[in-house]
Amino acid sequence: MLRKTFETEIQQLKDDVLLLGSMVEQAILGSVEALKKRDIKASEKIFEEDKQINDKRFEIENKLMILIATQQPMAHDLRLLASCMEIISELERMGDYAKGIANINMRMGDLPLLKPLIDVPRMAQIGADMLHRSLTAFVNEDVEAARSIPIQDDEVDALYNQVYHELMMYIIQDPKSIERANWLLWVAHNLERVADRVTNICERTVFIATGEMKEIKSTDDEFWKQQHQEK
C-alpha cells in the first residue's frame, strides 16, 4: 500500500480524537454527578482536568498542522484533516461546559441544591451518549449513524424545556431562590449546548465521507422559536 506512513498517522490521529472525546465525555458525566452529590472536591478535580483537555486539543491541532504541511492531503484526506480541526475545537468547548458545571458546584458552596436533580443528569446522560456515538460514527465514517444522531437532540431540548419551566415556577413562588435556580438553569443550558455541538460533529462526519457540507436538520430551531413565542 502506498502512503503507509500517512495511513498510520491518520489512524493515530483518529485515536487521539477518540481519546479527547472520552476525556470530555467523562468530564460531562462527572461534573453533573459531582453536582448531584454536592461533591466539591470532585468538581475541583474536573475543573483542574479541563487543562488536560485543552492541552490534548492543542497537541492534536499541532499534529494536524504537521500532517497538512508534510503530507499535502487531498480530497478525502483533506476533508478528514480539516474536519478534525473543527471536531477537536467542538470537543474542547464541550469540555468547557463541563468545567462550567464544575464551577457552579464550587460556587454554590454550602447552599443545598434547589431541587433534587432528575432531568439534568438525564440530559447529561443523553448528551454523553450522543457524543460517544457521534465519535464512533466519525471513526467509522458511518454516514447513516451520523445523520440519525442529531434527532436525539430533541430529547435534550424537551428536557431543557421541562427544567426551565420547573425552575421558573420556583422563582415565581420564591424570589429568594433566584440565584440557586439560575445556577441550575446555567447547568441545563450547558448540557443543551453539548447536544448541539454533537450535531456539528455529525455534520463533519457526513462531510468527510461524502464531501457534502450541509446542516443536519434537527428540530432545534423550532424549539427556540417555540420558546420565544411562549414568552
Place this chain on the structure above:
Amino acid sequence: MKNIQSTEYAIETKSLFIFYGSFAAVSEVNIKIAKQKITAIIGPSGCGKSTLLRSFNRMNDFVPTSYVTGEILLHGQNLYSTDIDPVEVRRKIGMVFQKPNPFPKSIYENIAWGARINGFKGNMDELVEQSLRSAALWDEVKDKLKQSAYELSGGQQQRLCIARTIAIQPEIILMDEPASALDPISTLRIEELMQELKKKYTIIIVTHNMQQAARVSEYTAMMMISREGQRSGTVIEFDDTKKIFTNPKDKRTEDYVTGRFG
C-alpha cells in the same frame, strides 16, 4: 462524463483516438477546453497525457506510425483535416517542454527568429521586449540581450522559451511539465507567469505535480489507463480543479490525488 461549463471554448475533442501503429495510446477523449483558462492534465505515467497534449498541435505527426481518429476542433475546424497545414497549427498552438530548449543563439535571436520566419514585419526590438516582459524575464535580461541563451539559469531559459512561444502570438500554449526540471522558486515564477498569461492565452498543462495542478489550474482532466488489456489511456474525470482535489467523483481519481495509487 461531465464537461466543463464555459461560455467559450478554445479547443474541443470529439471521439478522439490517438494511435501509434495499431496501438491506441489514447482512446475516446471528448473534452472541451475553456478559453483563457488553465486546464491541467494529470494522471499516472504512461496514461497518455503527453500524447494527448501533443495531439493538440500535431506534434505527434513527427512519429511516423502515429495517426488520430475523431476530431480536434479549433474554431469549429478539425485540426487533422487534410487541408490544414500542421505548421500553421503549431503557430496558433505553441508549446513549452519539460526541459528548457532555447536555440544556441542569443537571447534576442531566440525570440526574433521564430517571429521572423513567421513573416513578422513589425518592429523587432519592440516585439522582443514585449515578449520578454510578458514572460516576466525582461528586467533580468534587458542588459544582455546579445549574450547566449545558454548563459541563463534553467528557470530563465524556461521563461525565455515561453517568451519565444508568445512572440508568435499563439492562441493556446501547451505546457508539458514546464517546471519539473526547475527549482521551487523558478517553479513558482513560472506558475505566477501562467496566471498572467491566461489573461490572453488558453493554457493546457501536463503535470505530475499534483499540488501544482491544484494551485494553477481552473479545470483538471484526470487520465488513466481505461482498458487494461490494451493499455489505452483516456480521460476518466474532467471537472473544476477545486472539485477534483477536494471531492472527486471517481474512486480512481480519489486514489490518485491522495497518493494511494499511481
